[in-house]
């Protein structure tokens with residue numbers, strides 16, 4: 001199985017991404033690292049433990065990481081995810097303990113003890129933990145197999161400012177470190193993830209699943225949908241973060257280009273923008289596979305059949 005570490009700020013769509021990974025035998029989740037993002041760290045690490053308990057996976061360690069971006073105050077998104085970050089269904093307080101090791105130390109240690117190139121990082125929140133690990137120990141760059149992240153937007157532009165997507169906007173300096181690290185990068189921006197809209201049918205199928213995970217996914221997506229309906233008038237909730245895991249399982253469901261992507265950190269109106277050289281008009285070297293579209297039907301078939309395997 002492909003070894004992965006999910007770095008996350010759950011988040012309803014983060015939760016679905018984690019469940020999709022747990023339901024997929026092609027992937028081995030070595031650990032979950034929590035970061036501040038949608039809500040503060042104390043909530044994201046707890047939400048991660050709740051999700052693992054829901055899935056009956058107390059064997060996976062959860063490590064708490066950075067409580068704030070590298071050099072800015074934290075911006076959160078309770079307006080999208082609710083007060084707990086995981087509103088939609090009340091889950092019991094987790095009894096699964098939080099690891100004492102900091103997420104950054106866990107990342108560095110794991111990358112050194114696993115064979116070089118064998119671990120894929122899947123960041124689905126702000127990139128603070130990953131950047132901090134790269135800064136503290138630059139030698140890990142050569143040991144990371146690949147980074148498959150949810151973040152950024154170009155043609156579709158922003159969801160937190162007119163120019164920026166939330167994960168990149170929260171910590172653009174961290175994003176800059178990651179995009180410049182020379183590690184193979186796959187980027188799932190809003191351009192792709194806004195196509196991953198749930199349908200009424202699909203949510204009803206999840207709600208009808210016999211286990212406890214399916215109905216939880218239905219409740220989360222119902223809650224999450226409210227924001228997009230009010231904001232964009234769209235029907236359905238965009239399952240941003242699960243696109244990363246889906247890409248690992250079925251890259252054939254996605255289309256993109258290997259291009260240069262730079263992070264704006266100083267723009268008056270554009271801080272946090274992912275400047276994607278889609279038309280290759282600069283001579284800057286390609287550093288990312290930037291995904292622009294996906295097969296919605298194929299994605300939701302995959303998600304539905306995988307989530308059905310969970311308890």
Ligand code: BDR
Nearest residue numbers: 011013014124166167240
């Ligand atoms: C991203 O921001 C968060 O609110 C979601 O969980 C996702 O990772 C979408 O912009």
Ligand code: CA
Nearest residue numbers: 011014124125
């Ligand atoms: Ca997220």
